[in-house]
Amino acid sequence: MSGAIHIPVLTIDGPSGAGKGTIAREVVLAKGWHFLDSGALYRLTGLHCQRCGVDTQDADLAAELAANLPVEFVVGAEGERVLLAGDDVTAEIRTETTGALASQVAALQPVREALLQRQRDFRQPPGLVADGRDMGTVVFPDADFKVFLTASAEERAERRYKQLKEQGADVSLAVLTEEIAERDRRDASRSVSPLVPAADAQVIDTTGIGVGAVFERVMAVLAER
Numbered sequence: 001m002s003g004a005i006h007i008p009v010l011t012i013d014g015p016s017g018a019g020k021g022t023i024a025r026e027v028v029l030a031k032g033w034h035f036l037d038s039g040a041l042y043r044l045t046g047l048h049c050q051r052c053g054v055d056t057q058d059a060d061l062a063a064e065l066a067a068n069l070p071v072e073f074v075v076g077a078e079g080e081r082v083l084l085a086g087d088d089v090t091a092e093i094r095t096e097t098t099g100a101l102a103s104q105v106a107a108l109q110p111v112r113e114a115l116l117q118r119q120r121d122f123r124q125p126p127g128l129v130a131d132g133r134d135m136g137t138v139v140f141p142d143a144d145f146k147v148f149l150t151a152s153a154e155e156r157a158e159r160r161y162k163q164l165k166e167q168g169a170d171v172s173l174a175v176l177t178e179e180i181a182e183r184d185r186r187d188a189s190r191s192v193s194p195l196v197p198a199a200d201a202q203v204i205d206t207t208g209i210g211v212g213a214v215f216e217r218v219m220a221v222l223a224e225r
Contacts, residue, residue, distance in 0.1 A: 017156030038132030046101025
């Protein structure tokens with residue numbers, strides 16, 4: 001009797017602005033694996049609740065929707081698209097309104113438990129690239145390949161500053177830098193799922209390194225086995 005098919009997983013964790021999403025998408029395109037953008041799931045759950053007429057304070061109903069979240073992450077040469085029940089919600093999930101809904105459902109423990117299993121359900125052949133903050137420590141502790149991308153707070157603030165300026169936002173680089181540094185301190189010290197590399201993760205500092213060089217280093221990790 002043959003055993004279950006082994007499905008490889010690459011986890012890419014790290015703080016916001018370290019380049020996780022960009023590198024994850026490049027690996028997905030190169031390998032043809034599935035993609036999990038874990039950071040979008042609470043936003044998607046909040047939006048799904050709203051669309052289904054479910055109160056975001058109703059823990060049981062919200063958890064039921066989270067457990068069966070009809071989401072698909074589609075990666076192509078033009079970037080990532082997020083589909084909710086077949087509807088392209090890539091832009092909608094990034095709005096402040098959806099962010100507020102996400103905060104409400106994220107406070108519900110049954111939703112967090114449901115989404116943990118929903119994330120693990122993305123592990124399908126031929127493989128999975130999981131982008132997040134606790135993919136290698138909590139969601140896929142048995143992952144074959146683990147990478148933790150980081151960069152200085154100054155560099156991540158600079159990247160975010162350029163992104164926001166391109167969108168026409170009026171922002172301060174100094175304020176962004178302090179906000180990111182403060183978030184780093186909170187994330188690293190919190191009691192539940194602190195933002196730290198898995199013990200067996202390859203840590204890559206992307207400060208001053210181009211996307212191409214980081215991508216090559218991540219692909220080298222995959223080539224080690």
